[in-house]
Amino acid sequence: MRVLVTGGAGFVGGNLAESLAREGHDVTVLDNLDPYYDTGIKERAVEAATAAAESGGGAYEFVEGDVRNAALVEDLVGDAEIVYHQAAQAGVRTSVDDPQKPNEINVGGTLNLLDAARDADIERIVLASSSSVYGKPEYLPYDESHPTTPVSPYGVSKLAADQYARVYHEVYGLATVSLRYFTVYGPRMRPNMAISNFVSRCLNGRPPVVYGDGSQTRDFTYVDDVVDVNRALLRDGSADGEILNVGSADTIAIRTLAELVRDELAPGLEIEYAESREADAEHTHADVGKAAELLGYEPSTDVREGVRKFVDWYRSNREWYEPLVLDAYSNN
Structure with missing residues (x-):
């Protein structure tokens, strides 16, 4: 399949792009190489995915650019069958210092992607959301019906993004799935974790x-489990329109x-x-019961x-x- 991975040189996006390229899919990565953490890690992610494509028989293309560039996003989405939207300004504490940037990227960039997809022949958009949307727990484990009262600007921005995805499914019929990740870790993770x-x-x-x-x-989730649930959505439409927890x-x-x-x-x-x-x-x-029911998700x-x-x-x-x-x- 023709796959676009935004933020595809980052931690989760890079591991996902590498896995998809190894399986022979044609993968395009959009990433702005933001130096939020050392870009050398991202460069190694690009190298790993390039090598995976060579061994897997697919194609890999890296595009340096920003999800805030609506024209670029429209061009890339138009060439894709499925989009994995992993691009985001991460960092709870960073968002406290500068709430404008996560809003511009996490909300504005997501809207650019959703708008582009409305006019394209896209099978599905899978968005990376976050457990940060829940805020202070009223009960544990969090299920997807738990109140969403984030305690950081980052959490607010991720909540807005996954709600926009839900609305675009309900109003425009766009096939979207939002995955609320719980503290992902593993190879090439951000060095400040x-x-x-x-x-x-x-x-x-x-x-x-x-x-x-x-x-x-913390509910620490190994990156391979996150990659696996994303890969399950390549062709499985049973979760379209849904918001799912992905944790351990x-x-x-x-x-x-x-x-x-x-x-x-x-x-x-x-x-x-x-x-x-x-x-x-x-x-x-x-609580990963919903992902288990719809996608057979089982953290390994x-x-x-x-x-x-x-x-x-x-x-x-x-x-x-x-x-x-x-x-x-x-x-x-």
Whole structure:
């Protein structure tokens, strides 16, 4: 199939584009290479997807551009059969400092894509949403009917985007699916995430740093599971018009996660604690029953196995990846 992946040099988008190219699909990636984190990671994602296309018999094209460019988006959407909209300005804390940028990209860019798709022969648009739309839990696990009261501008922007997708399905008949991701991690993840920080520090004999008291819990989702549920939507229309949680259906306290990494890599270290960070959610936990019912989604990697996989990848890529992690945390 002819597939467009916006944000296809990013973490989830890059892994998805690589997987689709390896399967022989013709993949076009649109990414602006925003230096929100080191663009070297994105360049490696492009290299990996290019190699995957060569081995899989498909085609791969990288287009440097921005989803805020409506004319460019219209051209690219017009050539695609299915669109995976992964492009976004990520970062809860970043959005607190500058709420305008996530609104321009996450809301305005999404509207550009949806408008372009109204006039194109598109089978489906799959949007990356976020667990940040839920905000403070009234109950756990979150199901898709849980109240949406985000606690950051980032969460507001992602909620607006997935609601626009729903409305475009209902009003214009556009086939859309929004996937609310829960804390995705794995190879080529952003270097300023907790797991990459814990692994880097422990491998260098330094104690992992937990922000807050560590009682916060997260539903960590391994990137391969996220890629698999996206791939299921290539031809499966049973979820059209729906909003679905994509998580691991399990949780772990941040303190326990730090201990897990520490015990794996440097058992003698003590955990350090620092002041909690503004707008971070206290708890996340996904009810994935709807995705299981409609798509047969079943997360295959729990956080303990996923951490081991990430540690193995980190060791193999330590020479280029670790300096990025150290730099990301030296600026925080």
